[in-house]
Amino acid sequence: MPPPAASGRVSIVIPCFNDGAFVGEAVQSALNQTTPAADVIVVDDGSTDPGTLEALERLPGGVAVHRQPNRGLPAARNAGIARTRGDYILPLDSDDRISPDYVELATAVLDERPEVGIVGGGIELFGIQESRRRPTYDGVAGMLFENHLYTCSLTRRADWEAVGGYPEQARFAEDWIYWLRILGLGREVHLLDETVWFYRQREGQMTRSMDSRTASNAVIQAMRDQPELYAAHMAEVTDYLELKMQTLDGFRRRYGRLNDALARIRPLLGRQA
Structure with missing residues (x-):
């Protein structure tokens, strides 16, 4: 069991796999908080890169x-x-x-509003692509089929324990499923006006966007993980499935006509040969 909380209220957790070129910057931003964190921990998830192993050895004391x-x-x-x-x-x-x-801004929200379970804020992309974004949240129903929140958001330890943490069996969309687990507890979401997360864009980066097939599989994973939450929003589930069926029927009609045309053309091509 972890020791009792120190003066800080927030623990910052930084998983790292062969990311030695940047992990020092992440750690320094965690240490530079106006309200110090209770602790900062880096999880070396089996790194094999010598540069990463050296970078982890050079991290500041207290990490x-x-x-x-x-x-x-x-x-x-x-x-x-x-x-x-x-x-x-x-x-x-x-x-x-x-x-x-x-940490200071988010802690103030969580301290003052016990009904809030997730706190996020504005995002700035930097690196090979630069822009600013804001997450959106308009209720649980809007999260059932698309993730509108972002990785770097604060949650309560008690809620993490209550829902069993992040879904370790998930191959993708683990953040989304974790948010749904917390929303399933009846928690609310608060989005800060300030830009609080700086999201690096670089070559070879694993994309966080999903194609339609991956997105559909993510919805299936989420529904299996949170059946009661989806059952409580059956009207939205029905609308979603009807829209998917309409899209599928449209593809069938379109490609069905294409197949009919190809069937008529093939004999003509054979005569020319």
Whole structure:
């Protein structure tokens, strides 16, 4: 069991796999908070890159490093959270950064509003692509079939424990399923006006956008994980399925006509040969 919480309220967990070029920046942004975190832990998820191993050895004092065999991102987050002591949890990817006031702003919300279970804010993309974005949230129904929240959001340790943490069996959309688990507890979402997360864009980066097939599989995973939540919104589920059926029927009609045309053309091509 982790020790009792220190003066800080937030634990910052940074999973790292062969990301030594950037993990120092992520850690420094975690340490530069106007309200210090209870603890900062880096989870080395089986890194094999010598540069990463050296970078982890050079991290500032006071930053804990937990090493484990490669188990994937959700398992790394859970392992790190289990070793922290804060009342609130902030996951930070090892190539990203957070603003100096993120912990202070989010802690104030969670302290004052016990009904809130997720706190996020504005996002700035940097690197090979630069832009600013804001997450949106208009209720649980809007989250059932598309994830509108982002990785670097704060949650309560008590809620993480209540829902069993991040879904370690998920191959993708683990954040989305985790948010749905918390929303299933009846929690609310608060989005800060300030830009608090700096999301690095780089070559070779695993995309966080999903094609239609992957998105559909993610919905199936989420429905299997949270059947009661989806059952409570059966009208929205029915509308979603009807829209999917209409789309499928449209493809069938379109490609059916194409197949008919090809069937008529093939004999003519054979005569010309």
